[in-house]
Amino acid sequence: MSLQNPVFIPGPTNIPEAIRKAVDMPTMDHRSPAFADILHPALQGVKKVLKTEAGQVIVFPASGSGGWEAAIANTLSPGDKVLVGRNGMFSAKWIAMCEAFGLDVTVIDVPWGEGLPAEKYEAHLAADKGHGFKAVLATHNETATGVTSDIAAIGRAIRATGHPALFLVDGVSSVGSMDFRMDEWGVDIVVTGSQKGFMLPSGLAIVGVSPKARAAYETAKLPRSFFDFRAMEAGYAANGYPYTPSVGLLNGLKVGAEMLLHEGLDNVFARHRRIADGVRAAVGAWGLDICAVDRSVYSDSVTAIRTPEGFDAGTIVTRAAEVYGMAFGVGLGEVEGRVFRIGHLGQLTDALALSGLATAEMVMADLGLDIGLGSGVAAAQAVYRHGNDETREEAA
Numbered sequence: 001m002s003l004q005n006p007v008f009i010p011g012p013t014n015i016p017e018a019i020r021k022a023v024d025m026p027t028m029d030h031r032s033p034a035f036a037d038i039l040h041p042a043l044q045g046v047k048k049v050l051k052t053e054a055g056q057v058i059v060f061p062a063s064g065s066g067g068w069e070a071a072i073a074n075t076l077s078p079g080d081k082v083l084v085g086r087n088g089m090f091s092a093k094w095i096a097m098c099e100a101f102g103l104d105v106t107v108i109d110v111p112w113g114e115g116l117p118a119e120k121y122e123a124h125l126a127a128d129k130g131h132g133f134k135a136v137l138a139t140h141n142e143t144a145t146g147v148t149s150d151i152a153a154i155g156r157a158i159r160a161t162g163h164p165a166l167f168l169v170d171g172v173s174s175v176g177s178m179d180f181r182m183d184e185w186g187v188d189i190v191v192t193g194s195q196k197g198f199m200l201p202s203g204l205a206i207v208g209v210s211p212k213a214r215a216a217y218e219t220a221k222l223p224r225s226f227f228d229f230r231a232m233e234a235g236y237a238a239n240g241y242p243y244t245p246s247v248g249l250l251n252g253l254k255v256g257a258e259m260l261l262h263e264g265l266d267n268v269f270a271r272h273r274r275i276a277d278g279v280r281a282a283v284g285a286w287g288l289d290i291c292a293v294d295r296s297v298y299s300d301s302v303t304a305i306r307t308p309e310g311f312d313a314g315t316i317v318t319r320a321a322e323v324y325g326m327a328f329g330v331g332l333g334e335v336e337g338r339v340f341r342i343g344h345l346g347q348l349t350d351a352l353a354l355s356g357l358a359t360a361e362m363v364m365a366d367l368g369l370d371i372g373l374g375s376g377v378a379a380a381q382a383v384y385r386h387g388n389d390e391t392r393e394e395a396a
């Protein structure tokens with residue numbers, strides 16, 4: 001594996017130089033006043049990226065999965081009913097965690113490749129006259145299949161029924177790469193991890209918490225200790241943590257949020273859309289299918305690509321790593337061996353994306369797939385080329 005090449009896994013992402021420098025700092029006493037100058041700007045920056053004014057941000061030394069646990073443990077009680085959509089490996093794992101916590105889980109199953117259906121959430125909630133469901137869970141971007149679900153629509157469905165359930169959202173592979181509007185969409189808890197859209201190394205679980213979720217954690221009875229929001233709130237009020245924080249990573253988070261806001265969130269999202277459009281154009285030119293069923297659910301942070309029947313997609317990932325020093329994502333769960341994934345989130349440029357597509361072509365040709373060298377690259381170039389806005393629109 002080369003450390004010079006960009007990675008094309010859907011997280012961890014490539015780490016921008018400015019963030020690597022920010023993370024690499026001498027030891028600072030986390031109880032000194034100087035720590036407040038890292039902590040508060042980092043939290044404020046994340047708030048802007050989440051588009052929340054009413055909510056607060058809490059950051060744990062953990063991976064994104066720790067954020068899932070925090071969302072559950074702080075707001076729910078043993079045996080509580082929750083309504084969850086499952087359309088891939090990550091939503092499935094969150095459901096498994098709900099079950100491990102002894103929640104009573106109602107699953108809305110949809111085929112992998114489809115988005116989570118707001119109308120089915122609405123039907124379940126409308127039928128729940130006694131307001132048994134305490135929370136509704138949804139994964140914004142299913143990283144296993146490259147499918148983005150309409151979180152705004154699920155939020156509207158909850159409001160349309162007047163149901164009081166909390167709305168908990170996995171935004172791990174969307175926040176910072178695609179538009180996310182916590183307040184406007186009525187999201188009570190959103191979870192992400194430092195190694196995705198914020199472009200840091202892994203190690204931070206980043207959680208946005210609404211006032212409604214805050215009220216819920218006063219009465220929720222699931223056991224919680226390390227992930228207790230109340231302890232973290234008390235820590236922040238005193239400019240510190242209830243335990244030893246990852247100071248360097250928090251300094252990186254401050255810079256990561258600044259970078260996104262400086263580029264402008266709309267520009268960041270447009271860049272992700274353009275790069276993803278180029279990747280999708282390449283896949284089309286290769287004559288392969290995208291796992292996501294149609295463009296209404298195409299993800300701008302990761303594309304899962306189906307390989308021909310009988311071909312082991314995992315060999316693409318192995319050969320790319322061993323022979324060309326480049327990392328692509330393997331298929332997970334149900335689509336293991338049947339898809340490989342190109343992650344295109346974080347600090348990528350058009351030129352870097354072309355290098356990934358060119359390498360993928362060499363690998364697939366080596367493995368005997370009928371891929372014309374340069375075919376996908378040319379299709380992506382047509383999307384990325386300046387002064388070629390017509391082609392760009394067609395590809396979109």
Ligand SMILES: *Cc1c(COP(=O)(O)O)cnc(C)c1O
Pocket residue numbers: 011063064065066090139141142143170171172173193202
């Ligand atoms: C990466 C990812 C996770 C898990 O995050 P970890 O940091 O590996 O714990 C959860 N959900 C989605 C959608 C992801 O992409």
